[in-house]
Amino acid sequence: MESINYALFLWLNAPEHPSALALTLATFFAERLIWAVPLLIGIEWLRGSEVLRKAMLVATVSGLLSLLISQAIGLAWFHPRPFMIGLGNTLISHVADASFPSDHLTLWWAVAFSLSLQQGPRILGLALALLGIPIAWARIYLGVHFPFDMFGAATVAGLSAWMTLRSIRWYLAPSYRIATSIHQRLFGKLIMLGWVHE
Numbered sequence: 001m002e003s004i005n006y007a008l009f010l011w012l013n014a015p016e017h018p019s020a021l022a023l024t025l026a027t028f029f030a031e032r033l034i035w036a037v038p039l040l041i042g043i044e045w046l047r048g049s050e051v052l053r054k055a056m057l058v059a060t061v062s063g064l065l066s067l068l069i070s071q072a073i074g075l076a077w078f079h080p081r082p083f084m085i086g087l088g089n090t091l092i093s094h095v096a097d098a099s100f101p102s103d104h105l106t107l108w109w110a111v112a113f114s115l116s117l118q119q120g121p122r123i124l125g126l127a128l129a130l131l132g133i134p135i136a137w138a139r140i141y142l143g144v145h146f147p148f149d150m151f152g153a154a155t156v157a158g159l160s161a162w163m164t165l166r167s168i169r170w171y172l173a174p175s176y177r178i179a180t181s182i183h184q185r186l187f188g189k190l191i192m193l194g195w196v197h198e
Contacts, residue, residue, distance in 0.1 A: 006087065008148075009146050030092065041060060054172060055114075062114035066156050066160035077098075083144070089143050092142045099149050105157075106156050
């Protein structure tokens, strides 16, 4: 299996001198796009209905659980990154920690899968899930992950989304009350002006 992983990596990894366009696109997908997740959740929370807010809260829990599982896997089984074994070309700097699964993509897909499994934001979730594909490509292209790291991310993300939806009755109501209380305290003046939903 490892030989297949290595072969796929070398096929997708960047050449020694990539084009400026490919490098710019890959860097954007690999390092910048992840910030769309907290931004999106924040905007939807501030402007959305109660149903949408609850969906964002569930997606947040899914993302946090996925990172916890991902970190536990990395601690239990250390798999080096390509640059740690001198394989391929690495075009961005990255800490030398475990590669499997990709924390980056695990978080992205955990949020995406969670939203796509809920009634309100399903189309948004599917769009985010599709955007995960160029993110996966970019992190391999730039030399910080193997292809199998991405399959691991999809598995952990799917498991996290399923678990948080299955256990929704245990945490959603109390966490929503706490989040709403914090929201009202922080944005009280903007709520009064009608700029933010209560």
